[in-house]
Amino acid sequence: MTGRLAGKIALITGVGGGMGVAAAHRFAAEGARVVGCDLDAERAALTEKAVRAAGGEITVMGGVDLGDPEAARAWVDAAVATYDGIDVLYNNASTQRFGSIEELGVEGWDFTMRNELDLVFYTVRAAWPHLKAYGGGSIVNVGSIAGMRGVEFMPQNAHSAAKGGVIALTLQLVVEGGPHGIRANVVSPGMTETPNTAPLLADPPERMRRVVLDRIPLGRHGQAADVVSAALFLASDESSWISGANLVVDGGASVLG
Numbered sequence: 739m740t741g742r743l744a745g746k747i748a749l750i751t752g753v754g755g756g757m758g759v760a761a762a763h764r765f766a767a768e769g770a771r772v773v774g775c776d777l778d779a780e781r782a783a784l785t786e787k788a789v790r791a792a793g794g795e796i797t798v799m800g801g802v803d804l805g806d807p808e809a810a811r812a813w814v815d816a817a818v819a820t821y822d823g824i825d826v827l828y829n830n831a832s833t834q835r836f837g838s839i840e841e842l843g844v845e846g847w848d849f850t851m852r853n854e855l856d857l858v859f860y861t862v863r864a865a866w867p868h869l870k871a872y873g874g875g876s877i878v879n880v881g882s883i884a885g886m887r888g889v890e891f892m893p894q895n896a897h898s899a900a901k902g903g904v905i906a907l908t909l910q911l912v913v914e915g916g917p918h919g920i921r922a923n924v925v926s927p928g929m930t931e932t933p934n935t936a937p938l939l940a941d942p943p944e945r946m947r948r949v950v951l952d953r954i955p956l957g958r959h960g961q962a963a964d965v966v967s968a969a970l971f972l973a974s975d976e977s978s979w980i981s982g983a984n985l986v987v988d989g990g991a992s993v994l995g
């Protein structure tokens with residue numbers, strides 16, 4: 739088997755969504771045996787079918803709500819059993835509510851924490867004993883530049899707090915995981931085109947163009963492949979002495995004040 743993930747068993751969450759689809763394809767193309775999941779059973783099945791059609795090795799479970807700790811544990815246990823092991827846990831799935839401090843409300847805040855931060859804790863907690871038992875592995879969590887700075891073009895207090903939490907949690911996983919050979923890193927995307935964001939990016943509001951899109955030093959918004967390439971590096975043995983990195987994938991935007 740060849741490829742940058744040859745022989746690795748990679749668990750990827752949210753493979754029904756924009757970056758998750760790209761990740762499932764790329765990881766499988768690089769030789770990984772992928773076990774994916776998504777809340778959306780239909781889109782999960784489509785990804786499984788497409789990756790297999792391209793010659794990749796993948797098993798996907800649909801209808802998995804990772805915001806439920808028992809469901810997260812059941813998926814991780816089933817995933818580990820599928821190929822008898824685990825090398826990579828790529829926490830890509832998330833969903834959130836946007837709203838200003840005055841508008842969001844407790845329900846929106848709780849929903850966002852559940853589906854952006856809690857689910858990462860649940861999958862990591864479930865995977866941890868397996869990672870230890872198999873001699874370590876790589877955890878790749880998806881943060882966001884929203885977790886590192888204020889964002890002007892839309893209110894995202896809960897999203898930012900949750901992603902900031904993902905970044906901080908990862909730092910602690912580095913410390914606890916090191917002695918077991920477990921690495922943990924973050925990929926933090928900037929504005930990236932996916933099926934969800936494509937309509938917005940095709941016809942962006944003036945303010946978004948001015949404060950976001952016109953201020954990307956590399957002159958374009960991101961593609962899912964840009965983010966997945968960074969995650970691939972952190973998942974692979976090429977990064978075997980890297981733990982605790984927060985790899986920002988934003989065309990250089992976050993260096994601007």
Ligand SMILES: NC(=O)c1ccc[n+]([C@@H]2O[C@H](COP(=O)([O-])OP(=O)(O)OC[C@H]3O[C@@H](n4cnc5c(N)ncnc54)[C@H](O)[C@@H]3O)[C@@H](O)[C@H]2O)c1
Pocket residue numbers: 751752753754755756757758775776777778781802803804805829830831832833853857880881882883926927928929930931932933934935
């Ligand atoms: N698109 C961007 O511009 C951007 C920017 C910064 C960070 N991100 C982050 O990148 C990651 C992928 O983003 P995307 O744009 O591909 O998102 P997306 O919405 O297209 O896909 C996310 C997938 O996660 C699944 N999901 C959500 N909650 C779940 C749950 N509780 N259990 C199981 N599955 C669940 C959804 O069903 C969906 O298929 C996310 O963590 C997101 O926050 C995206």
